[in-house]
Structures are given as structure tokens and as C-alpha cells.
Amino acid sequence: MPHLTPDPLVLHQLLAEVAAPRCGGLCAFLGTVRDGPGDGGVTGIEYSAYEAMAEAELDRILAEASRQWREARIAVRHRLGLVPAEEASVAVVVATPHRADAFAACRYVIDEIKRRVPIWKKELRADGTATWVDPSGHPSMVGPR
Amino acid sequence: METAIGATATVRVRFFARYAELAGRAEGTVTLGLPATVADVVARARAEWPGAAALPAAPLAAVNRRHARLDLAVADGDEVALLPPLAGG
Numbered sequence: 001m002p003h004l005t006p007d008p009l010v011l012h013q014l015l016a017e018v019a020a021p022r023c024g025g026l027c028a029f030l031g032t033v034r035d036g037p038g039d040g041g042v043t044g045i046e047y048s049a050y051e052a053m054a055e056a057e058l059d060r061i062l063a064e065a066s067r068q069w070r071e072a073r074i075a076v077r078h079r080l081g082l083v084p085a086e087e088a089s090v091a092v093v094v095a096t097p098h099r100a101d102a103f104a105a106c107r108y109v110i111d112e113i114k115r116r117v118p119i120w121k122k123e124l125r126a127d128g129t130a131t132w133v134d135p136s137g138h139p140s141m142v143g144p145r
Numbered sequence: 146m147e148t149a150i151g152a153t154a155t156v157r158v159r160f161f162a163r164y165a166e167l168a169g170r171a172e173g174t175v176t177l178g179l180p181a182t183v184a185d186v187v188a189r190a191r192a193e194w195p196g197a198a199a200l201p202a203a204p205l206a207a208v209n210r211r212h213a214r215l216d217l218a219v220a221d222g223d224e225v226a227l228l229p230p231l232a233g234g
Binding site: 120135 | 159161162163207210211212226228229230231232233234
């Protein structure tokens with residue numbers, strides 16, 4: 001199953017993918033499109049990716065997590081295209097026999113996604129401007145969209 | 146590994162997100178004399194296409210869909226991608 005999708009993320013479908021009788025701990029992380037006090041009226045984010053590499057990198061992250069937490073069952077989805085404010089752009093769902101491993105594996109996967117997967121976001125604002133997001137702290141205006 | 150004198154590599158260069166906007170293109174090809182590194186591909190790309198001059202001299206890069214250091218050697222047929230700061234999640 002591809003990890004990248006243009007479609008809204010459906011949490012219960014992901015939970016069903018990883019659920020297993022032996023797994024008593026399920027941990028789900030959702031990242032949503034934020035419009036915080038300092039974010040300037042974000043109405044949505046346009047996500048794009050180097051899709052072939054992003055899929056490969058996500059596969060590598062899941063393989064690493066599976067080596068570290070051998071009983072973990074993990075599902076990941078990341079949306080591409082326009083995601084309106086407050087909707088989820090990324091989901092990581094992990095099932096393990098006990099909760100500690102579910103939390104740890106889920107944290108590992110989302111942190112590695114942030115660090116390694118070639119995905120970019122352009123924040124769209126209510127005033128018609130758009131900005132490429134640079135998590136290293138230097139947003140660059142790209143003007144009216 | 147010995148490289149034949151006069152050998153060249155033709156490399157597919159891909160641009161994404163803000164870099165594609167700056168370069169005014171999503172991809173192109175460059176041909177370099179060997180040996181050559183990712184840094185050589187970046188330098189050639191920045192010289193080849195006007196808008197690409199605005200790209201950083203040392204961007205994040207990938208070769209054949211894996212993160213790569215700028216001193217990695219490239220070979221004929223490689224796909225070199227120049228990646229703006231990653232912002233997934």
C-alpha cells in the first residue's frame with residue numbers, strides 16, 4: 001500500500017490495518033495543519049513530494065522500526081496536495097503487545113519522517129499569500145498564489 | 146576505480162518545491178567529465194539554468210532516491226535530486 005495519498009486520512013482504517021489479537025497497545029499520532037497565533041491565518045497547506053524517494057524513505061524507516069521493535073505492526077500515511085487547516089496531513093499508527101513499545105516506535109517513525117522524507121509544504125494564507133515552510137527557520141515568501 | 150580518460154556521465158537533475166520554482170523547471174540533464182561528484186552536478190546546474198543560480202551552493206541532495214553527501218561520486222545515468230529544506234509532517 002502506498003504511504004502517500006491525496007485522500008483524507010481515515011484513522012479507523014489505519015487502526016484496523018495494524019490491529020492484532022496479540023497487540024494490546026495501539027498508539028496513533030496525527031499531525032494536523034496548524035493555524036496558530038503566530039502563523040498568520042493559515043487556511044491550508046499544499047504538500048508536494050519527491051514521491052518515489054519519499055515512498056522508499058518511508059519503507060526504510062518502517063524497516064528500521066520493525067528491526068528495533070520486532071513485534072510492532074505499523075502503518076503510515078502522508079497526504080499530498082491541498083490539506084485544509086485542522087485536517088490531518090500525516091498519520092502514524094503502531095500496535096505492539098505492550099504500550100511502551102507502541103509509544104516508542106510511533107515516536108521514532110514520526111521523528112524520522114520529519115528528518116528524512118522529501119516532502120515540502122507551502123502554507124496558504126487568508127490574505128492570498130503563500131510561503132514555503134522551512135523548519136530551519138527561514139520562511140521565504142513566494143507572493144500571491 | 147580507474148576512470149577512462151575522456152569518460153563522461155550524463156546525469157538527470159531534478160528540482161523540487163521552491164527549487165523547481167527558482168530554476169523554472171522540474172528537471173534537466175547535464176553531462177560532466179569523470180570523475181565527478183554531486184557538488185559538481187550542483188555547480189553545473191546552477192550555471193546551466195538562469196534561475197538555478199539562486200539555489201544554494203550546498204543544498205540537500207539525493208542520488209538515485211537516497212540522501213547523498215555532496216562529495217559522493219556520480220555515474221552515468223544517475224538521478225541527482227536537489228532538495229529544499231524538508232518539511233514533511
